[in-house]
Amino acid sequence: MTGGSRNDRAATGGSWNGGTATGGETPFDVLTLGETMACLHGSGPLRLGGDLTLSIAGAETNVAIGLARLGHTARWAGVVGADELGALVLRTLRAEAVDTGTVRIDPERPTGLLIQENRIGDVSRVHYYRSGSAGSALGIADVTAALTAGGPPGILHVTGITPALGPGPRAAVEHAVRRAQELGTRVCLDVNHRARLWDAAAASAVLGPLLPYVDVLVASYDELPIVAPGGAGDALAAGVAEVVVKHGSAGAEVWAGGEHVRLPARRVPVASTIGAGDAFVAGYLSGLLDGLSPAGRLERGVTLGAFAVATHGDWHGLPTREELGLLSLAAGDTVR
């Protein structure tokens, strides 16, 4: 399916944008691509049964939703099944003002599913039911449509999850980053290693060669060696302009424009850490779009990460621009 609704929301505060639009349309601030699934969330051990809540999850759409909530324009490219869960994915994204105009519906494959199991305290397990899914049918043609319809986006955001889904998605990501570079679109890669999908050596062989096309590299401190065995310096030497490293509850750091900045995490009560990394990326890219300094970008990343941690759900608790200051209120405050 092509030609769904075009998000006409104006870009707010974007200090730079992509290449020239065709047909008088405004390019999107950010294009993300990958797999988004139905997500069941349980509050205890799965084998005991009990209630599950149904929503959607996908690292790339978590980022797109975070950006859209802050007033940036975002498109997601992917494939869903011709089923009710695919309809849930599309309906949710449209409600969050994420453009789905180039999303393809595959009549042969089901929408993927993941189940989040809250096992002990804040320790969760994720179970995938995504083998043979519609999302894993993503291919080069999907990327071409998404990158060009409406003009090249300002930023292309991809993650290391997508190439782990199979040869089609891998080719799609490799094509996307090359084409983005030709189009003058900046590329952000989040390593987002998923050990249940592939091992570190396989990830390294695929993601390492992408670095010459990457402008902003994001990795957790334990993932960085997958693409840069010698640390951030290796990635900078490979041509990456900004290297952002996340340290969970210890905050994050960035090397950009000859600067090195490190910030602590915001202190918040922990509801669920799932999605903190994606929220962080949305905040960081929002700061980049707004023309903030490396410290300002990092600060917005850390702020969105804290919103994700302090609320339930992958993306549900992410702030609008007006809500960014909420974290500064004292515990127990009520806004009236």
Ligand SMILES: Nc1ncnc2c1ncn2[C@@H]1O[C@H](COP(=O)(O)OP(=O)(O)OP(=O)(O)O)[C@@H](O)[C@H]1O
């Ligand atoms: N306990 C916490 N309290 C406050 N902020 C946190 C906490 N954990 C994470 N964050 C913020 O979120 C950012 C990203 O978190 P983290 O490093 O855990 O990402 P991640 O491992 O990629 O997460 P995920 O893959 O689950 O999305 C951190 O850099 C930090 O700013």
Ligand SMILES: O=C(O)C(=O)C[C@H](O)[C@H](O)CO
């Ligand atoms: O693990 C994945 O593939 C996902 O995209 C699901 C999660 O919602 C996401 O990664 C949270 O960070």
